[in-house]
Structures are given as C-alpha cells and as structure tokens.
Amino acid sequence: MKKNPTQKYASIIFKKHNHNVCFNNAMKAFQKHCFEKNLKLTPLRIKVFEFLLRDHQPLGAYQILDMLRDSGFGSTPPIAYRVLDFLIEQGFAHKIKRLNAFVACSHLGSTHSPAFMICRKCEKVAEINEKESGVNLKKAAPFDFKIEEAVIEVIGLCISCITVEAT
Amino acid sequence: MKKNPTQKYASIIFKKHNHNVCFNNAMKAFQKHCFEKNLKLTPLRIKVFEFLLRDHQPLGAYQILDMLRDSGFGSTPPIAYRVLDFLIEQGFAHKIKRLNAFVACSHLGSTHSPAFMICRKCEKVAEINEKESGVNLKKAAPFDFKIEEAVIEVIGLCISCITVEAT
DNA sequence: ATCGCCATGTTATAATATAACATACGTTTA
DNA sequence: TAAACGTATGTTATATTATAACATGGCGAT
Secondary structure: OOOOHHHHOHHHHHOOOOHHHHHHHHHHHHHHHHHHOOOOOOHHHHHHHHHHHOOOOOEOHHHHHHHHHHOOOOOOHHHHHHHHHHHHHOOOEEEEHHHOEEEEOOOOOOOOOOEEEEEOOOOOEEEEOHHHHOEOHHHHOOOOEEEEEEEEEEEEEEHHHHHHHHO | OOOOHHHHOHHHHHOOOOHHHHHHHHHHHHHHHHHHOOOOOOHHHHHHHHHHHOOOOOEOHHHHHHHHHHOOOOOOHHHHHHHHHHHHHOOOEEEEHHHOEEEEOOOOOOOOOOEEEEEOOOOOEEEEOHHHHOEOHHHHOOOOEEEEEEEEEEEEEEHHHHHHHHO
C-alpha cells in the first residue's frame, strides 16, 4: 500500500518531512488542473504557488508582493490579490483569517470542507479535513439555518513548539 | 421549568423575539460582572455594549465610532478598539472574523467555546455552543497538537432570509 | 487584421487596526 | 493635604490589509 505522507496525517506538516514530495505533487496537480480546465498556467501564477508551497508557513499578501518584486514581477497589491483569488477559487490555496495570510492547499483535487490547525508560536498551519477535525456539520442542522460553508481555525501549539517550550 | 428563550435555541436570534429580555439580561449581567470583578462600569463601556445589544447585527469598529460620535463620545479608532477589547476579554462580546465586526455575547457568564452562524444575506449572527455546532474538538486530538482555542464560523442563510428568498 | 478575452500592470483610495503619547480623574500613600 | 500612581479616555499619526477603476499587451478566434 503506497501512501503519500502528506495525506496521511496533517501533523506531519509540523515535523520534518520530505518536502520535495509535498512540493512536487502539488505543483504537478496544479499543472494538470490548469491544463484540464483550460486555465492559463502563467509564470506569475506558478511563482505565487511556489512561494506558498515553500514550507507550510502562511504568507501575507504583502510578503508575497515583496517576493514578487524580488523576482521581477509587478508588485502592487492587486497583482497578489488576483493571483491568490485565482488559487483559492481553483482550490489550490486557502486564506487563514486568523493570520490574514494564505497557504497552499494540502488536500488537492478533492472537494473538501477544510479546517486548520494554526500554531500560535511558529505560525505554521496544517490543514485537516472535516472527518479528521471532528467537525460534523450535519449535526448543526436542528437550527433553522441553511449551512453553506464553515470556517474552522484551531489555534494551539504544534508538536515542534511544544517540544521547544518544554526545554 | 423556567427557561430563558435566548438560551434555548440560537436560531431564535434570526426570528422575532422579545428582545427586551435579551437586552436587559445582558446589561444586568454586565453590571453584575463589573461590580463583582471591581471593573469600571463607565458610560463609554455601557454605551458600546448597548450598541452591540441593539439587535443581533454585528457592528464594525467604525460603525461604532460613528455612533459614539453621535452620542458625544470620542470617536477616534482607539476609543472603539479599546472598549471592544475590554468587552471581549470580559466575555461580553466576540469578534466575527468573517465580517470584521463585533457582536454581544449570547452565552453570558459561562466559559464557552463559541461558534457562530452567520447569515450571508442579512449578516445577523447567532452564537451557538460547541455541542450545538456539531464540532467536536476532542476528536481532533490524535494530532500532535495542543488545542487552545477554536474559531468556528458557519456561513449560510438564516430562516428569515430563506423565507424571503423563496417568495 | 481585427476583435475580444483575459492576464497583468498602474494609480488611487478604502477599510481595518495599532503605536505612542497626552490628559484627566479618583485612590492610595506619605 | 499633596504627591504618586493607576486606569480610562482622548489625540495624533501611521501601519496593515484590501479593493475599485482604468490602462496595456499578448494571443486565439473569426
């Protein structure tokens, strides 16, 4: 049984892991998606997605703009926000409201109702799926409310930061 | 068995209800809390809490500032943000990230892990507790992550707006 | 070849939030 | 009682995040 370590447990994000696997899988999925949906795989979009994939650190729009400037791209706010909107719409990035920042999606290609674990110390973010998160929105149905979407952000300490803090 | 209708079902917030009960209970609890904790119950704090209690519409900081100006209070941003921080710390208000806005707390006096149902149309907000929300954070524990806090915001359509939309 | 689409670029500004310092007032303390 | 202190409020300036509106340029379809 071959398994992709990035899919098995979200918590690996907080540990050392073979990040090349994360990176390459995601980039390939992105290329494939754009090809299949006939969307333009432009240098700018690739670059921003690369930034988000670098590690699992969320990036603010203005951080991304700085990095774009360094790479010779335009660097006024709409540049970043538009690419981010694109990535989010296509399911390759998420916005973390807690941090006003953006992360690459870790559950590529599947429709999902994401939840996030955010380390308050290192600010790395792991994405977990609905099942993993213990979230069952069906249960919320007794209310006269038609649920369309849920934003779930769990804040705490990741395993690496717990370890450091204990020393 | 006497029960406070504001406690029974969060969804009553989206319907007509005896809002005087909501308002008076909350204001009394606030007064009691400040007295017991020896915190200053100032005109400014009372006024801002009143604004939040008016209906169940979240208010942005700058909306509150406008209302404060109309009431003869100072109206520069720190005025509002400081009072809001106070109310949040004391458990009488919450921030709704989705809306960059603030609401009075509906579960006064009890420690709780709140979740919110936000109507995308009328933008009213109902607070529900963790159990009601269908979120079970205990289940998220298999991860090597120490949970400290969760932000849960469910977006959808409230019963009143469903009814209107159906006509 | 030109039209239209769409990504990118630019300019300006809106919306949200905080830092740093000033004032005012009641309480404690010398 | 006067000085010292703590805390709430007020003010000025600025930081941070995000969007509106319009311009340019490439590229494929007709």
